[in-house]
Amino acid sequence: MKTAAYSVATFWISAVLAVTTAQADIIGPQASGASKELVVPDALLPELDEAVATQLKPLMQLYATNDYAGFKTAYAKISATTDTLPAVEVFWAKLLITNNRTGDAHKVLEEYIRDHTEDPEAFMTMGILAIRTGRFTDAWLNLLYSQRLMDKELLPKGRTKLVALTMLEARTIVAESRRQWNEADQMYQKLQALKPEDQSIKWRYGRSQVLAGNHKQGHQTMVQACQADAKLPTATLAVAQLLVDTTNWSKDSDAKSKVESWYQQAIQEKETDDKAIVAYFKWLVLDNRPEDVKTKFETLPDAIKKIREVTLIRSVAARYLNDLATAESLLTALHQDKPDDLEVADQLALVLIESTDEAKRGRALQLSERNFRAASEVEQVAATAAWVQLQLGSSDVADRILSQLASRGPLSPQTTYYIAELLKKSGKDVDSKRLHQIAVDTVGIFPQRSKVKELLAAKP
Numbered sequence: 473m474k475t476a477a478y479s480v481a482t483f484w485i486s487a488v489l490a491v492t493t494a495q496a497d498i499i500g501p502q503a504s505g506a507s508k509e510l511v512v513p514d515a516l517l518p519e520l521d522e523a524v525a526t527q528l529k530p531l532m533q534l535y536a537t538n539d540y541a542g543f544k545t546a547y548a549k550i551s552a553t554t555d556t557l558p559a560v561e562v563f564w565a566k567l568l569i570t571n572n573r574t575g576d577a578h579k580v581l582e583e584y585i586r587d588h589t590e591d592p593e594a595f596m597t598m599g600i601l602a603i604r605t606g607r608f609t610d611a612w613l614n615l616l617y618s619q620r621l622m623d624k625e626l627l628p629k630g631r632t633k634l635v636a637l638t639m640l641e642a643r644t645i646v647a648e649s650r651r652q653w654n655e656a657d658q659m660y661q662k663l664q665a666l667k668p669e670d671q672s673i674k675w676r677y678g679r680s681q682v683l684a685g686n687h688k689q690g691h692q693t694m695v696q697a698c699q700a701d702a703k704l705p706t707a708t709l710a711v712a713q714l715l716v717d718t719t720n721w722s723k724d725s726d727a728k729s730k731v732e733s734w735y736q737q738a739i740q741e742k743e744t745d746d747k748a749i750v751a752y753f754k755w756l757v758l759d760n761r762p763e764d765v766k767t768k769f770e771t772l773p774d775a776i777k778k779i780r781e782v783t784l785i786r787s788v789a790a791r792y793l794n795d796l797a798t799a800e801s802l803l804t805a806l807h808q809d810k811p812d813d814l815e816v817a818d819q820l821a822l823v824l825i826e827s828t829d830e831a832k833r834g835r836a837l838q839l840s841e842r843n844f845r846a847a848s849e850v851e852q853v854a855a856t857a858a859w860v861q862l863q864l865g866s867s868d869v870a871d872r873i874l875s876q877l878a879s880r881g882p883l884s885p886q887t888t889y890y891i892a893e894l895l896k897k898s899g900k901d902v903d904s905k906r907l908h909q910i911a912v913d914t915v916g917i918f919p920q921r922s923k924v925k926e927l928l929a930a931k932p
Contacts, residue, residue, distance in 0.1 A: 513570045521556045555630035558593045592621035608649040653684035671701035708738040709748045746779045753785045762792035791919040799823045855887040885911040885918040
């Protein structure tokens with residue numbers, strides 16, 4: 473779940489869980505020209521004494537040019553005057569991590585640790601690196617060892633104070649990822665004691681309680697945080713979306729009932745909250761209940777109906793119901809309002825290509841080709857371009873685009889369906905049927921799901 477509620481310190485720990493306003497690139501200006509001054513990455517500033525951070529500023533040019541020898545010499549002069557800096561190898565690895573050079577960072581740390589087996593921050597950084605690469609058991613082991621070394625006071629006091637928050641954040645993320653809820657609870661208690669003014673920590677604590685199964689308590693904790701900081705994500709809607717993401721609601725009727733109850737509560741709390749309405753409608757579509765979306769949409773105030781996201785999900789529901797006239801009407805109005813909206817143009821192309829009107833089919837080709845030129849790296853855009861080509865008889869073009877998509881990894885059910893249809897036209901019925909089944913079994917927006925289910929059930 474994405475939220476701006478994470479601290480800057482959390483960002484460099486985890487690219488998977490943390491979403492923040494901090495810059496991901498270490499020295500940003502490289503890509504846009506050399507006119508801007510190079511600075512210490514924002515993500516590392518909480519771990520640095522302000523005066524020391526200023527002293528480190530000139531060293532960023534040495535890092536940018538990969539001059540490790542020069543960096544090491546300059547760094548040694550600064551670290552000799554303070555106990556607030558880690559070993560140069562560890563700091564260099566941290567810079568590499570903030571720049572997503574995880575392989576290089578691992579090599580640096582591995583070589584350093586070989587000769588420095590009792591440097592707490594080296595193992596803490598190795599644990600953070602493991603988090604960044606999704607190796608949570610390795611992270612747990614490294615952080616546990618690091619904590620034991622810290623407990624022995626093997627890290628200078630000046631440095632210990634500065635990395636305390638980073639260590640707690642890392643251990644909290646690992647505890648949650650390993651579903652060690654008691655430990656996560658302890659970590660959040662310590663985080664709140666360390667930064668009582670930071671309501672995002674309380675909000676995340678509530679989120680953790682929800683994930684642990686304590687929905688009401690977690691919701692209450694999140695509500696308290698939201699009352700103190702209105703910028704935090706709405707608690708009730710957050711609970712609903714967490715349950716969608718973490719429970720087997722599609723096969724568990726009790727879980728499904730809880731999801732719907734939380735969504736309805738979120739809307740009742742604020743009937744004009746279009747974010748809650750859109751999230752609820754999307755979930756109803758995923759639950760194959762487009763008729764419910766149609767009915768509930770009609771009860772909305774006109775001002776809410778006209779909101780782009782609300783109209784867009786209503787058009788998707790219309791496609792599920794094979795009501796292409798309604799989908800076309802809604803999408804055409806949105807497209808006329810904002811012709812450069814790629815998502816709207818994409819959906820409109822998918823509707824128009826199903827028409828028997830050749831002018832509309834030609835318009836579908838124009839829209840999909842324009843989108844493809846603008847954003848061919850986006851799966852949905854590329855898949856739509858391929859589907860339009862396939863529907864117009866250009867199987868070779870569709871094959872080329874879909875082959876490129878297939879090489880990228882896991883695909884949406886919609887794209888998988890397009891590949892299945894391409895194989896079907898090529899006479900590869902066995903492979904086509906297998907992919908049709910995968911499309912049906914994959915969660916995601918897929919208007920043809922019911923039709924494909926019927927076809928699979930009808931075949932021997």
